[in-house]
Amino acid sequence: xxxxxxxxxxxxxxxxxxxxxxxxxxxxxxxxxxxxxxxxxxxxxxxxxxxxxxxxxxxxxxxxxxxxxxxxxxxxxxxxxxxxxxxxxxxxxxxxxxxxxxxxxxxxxxxxxxxxxxxxxxxxxxxxxxxxxxxxxxxxxxxxxxxxxxxxxxxxxxxxxxxxxxxxxxxxxxxxxxxxxxxxxxxxxxxxxxxxxxxxxxxxxxxxxxxxxxxxxxxxxxxxxxxxxxxxxxxxxxxxxxxxxxxxxxxxxxxxxxxxxxxxxxx
Numbered sequence: 001x002x003x004x005x006x007x008x009x010x011x012x013x014x015x016x017x018x019x020x021x022x023x024x025x026x027x028x029x030x031x032x033x034x035x036x037x038x039x040x041x042x043x044x045x046x047x048x049x050x051x052x053x054x055x056x057x058x059x060x061x062x063x064x065x066x067x068x069x070x071x072x073x074x075x076x077x078x079x080x081x082x083x084x085x086x087x088x089x090x091x092x093x094x095x096x097x098x099x100x101x102x103x104x105x106x107x108x109x110x111x112x113x114x115x116x117x118x119x120x121x122x123x124x125x126x127x128x129x130x131x132x133x134x135x136x137x138x139x140x141x142x143x144x145x146x147x148x149x150x151x152x153x154x155x156x157x158x159x160x161x162x163x164x165x166x167x168x169x170x171x172x173x174x175x176x177x178x179x180x181x182x183x184x185x186x187x188x189x190x191x192x193x194x195x196x197x198x199x200x201x202x203x204x205x206x207x208x209x210x211x212x213x214x215x216x217x218x219x220x221x222x223x224x225x226x227x228x229x230x231x232x233x234x235x236x237x238x239x240x241x242x243x244x245x246x247x248x249x250x251x252x253x254x255x256x257x258x259x260x261x262x263x264x265x266x267x
Contacts, residue, residue, distance in 0.1 A: 002122035002147050003094035004170050007046050008205045008226060017222035017260045019044060020207055021253060022098060022231030024051035025084040026076035027067045027238065032245070034087045036238060039246040041093055043253025048088060049125060049229070052081045052099035059100075059127050063232045063239070078107050082119050089120025096147065096170070098125040104137070113140035123147030123170055131167035138167060149173050152198060154190040165202035171227060172198055172206045192224045218259030228260050 001009070011018040021040040026033045037048055053071035057064065081097065089095055097116060104112045104124070116124065123146035129137065131150050141148045147170025152161050154176075165172050176191035195206050208221050209229030221228045233256075234249060241248035 002145070002170060003089075003120075004047055004096055004122035004147055007094040008171060011046055012205070012226065017225055018046040018205075018207075018227040019218070019253070019257050019260045020047045020049055020209070020227050020229040021045035021234055021256075022049040022051060022209075022229065023234055023238070024053050024064070024067050024071050024076075025081040026053060026071040026074055027051075027235075028070050029074040030076075030080050030084065033071070034084055035246050036249055037084070037088050037093075038091065039249040040234065040253045041088070041091070043250040044257025045253050046094065047227070048093055048095040049098045049231070050081065050085055050088070050095055051231075052078065052097055052103055054100045054103060056102075057100065061232060063235050067235045067238070078103060078112075082115050085116065085121045086119035095121055096123050096125055096149065097121055098127070101126055101129045109136040110140045110143065113137075113144040113146055117144040117146060121146070123149060125149040125151075125173055127151050127173075131164055134167070141169070147171075151175050152194065154194050156194075158197065158200075161198055162201045165198060165204060168202070168204055170204075172202060172204050173229070174198060174206050174208045174225070176208050176210045176212075176221075191221065195224050212256075215255045215259030218256045219262045222260040222262070228256070230256055 008018055023036055053068040053076040057068050149170050150164045150168050151173045152164050174194050191208050198206050205226035207227030207229050208225040212218055212230050213233035218228045237248050237252050238245045
């Protein structure tokens with residue numbers, strides 16, 4: 001079992017959902033990016049998703065796309081992302097890389113998988129890769145013992161969900177809404193049904209992402225999901241806080257962590 005699997009198992013044993021926090025690597029630069037990720041852990045995030053900045057982030061909303069641009073202008077490279085992963089994993093963090101598929105292919109699929117494993121990472125979240133088109137990644141993840149986290153969405157058919165979860169390892173990423181990343185005013189009404197549909201086909205933990213940005217939303221999603229995934233809210237926090245980002249991130253992470261740790265309402 002990977003570190004991510006252990007973290008999910010531990011949270012389940014505690015009777016709560018896990019809090020998954022996303023930030024791009026090298027945002028706003030390599031060293032401050034590492035400090036910001038550490039701040040998420042200090043605030044109570046259970047699992048880190050480290051984004052690999054990419055020049056064509058078609059599935060990301062304006063906040064994360066802007067952050068990727070900042071990171072690339074600061075000199076983000078695959079080597080710098082792997083260095084970031086190694087730094088946070090060395091502190092004991094459970095971490096995965098979230099990446100579009102093109103950078104992995106360009107680097108070399110098996111070479112990338114070997115580097116992630118060597119850096120202490122648990123695997124990859126691959127939002128634009130379909131499992132039935134992922135032969136090279138399936139082989140490489142098996143060879144290096146990595147989790148492979150594919151996405152399902154409200155538009156996914158039952159047949160597509162069944163196929164996707166069959167190839168997932170670690171957890172299943174349930175995108176709670178259609179469209180790009182970003183904080184929403186309300187948690188998705190489609191997400192509970194999507195999670196229920198996923199659970200018909202797998203016993204893997206199900207994480208819900210896209211749209212969660214407050215403790216109240218986190219508490220709501222934690223009632224039916226195994227993991228609550230937060231990205232844009234943390235990225236926006238970095239933009240708003242500037243040099244005070246680590247302190248602001250710790251506070252936001254602590255608020256969200258309190259949300260996922262709330263006891264279910266009774267009565």
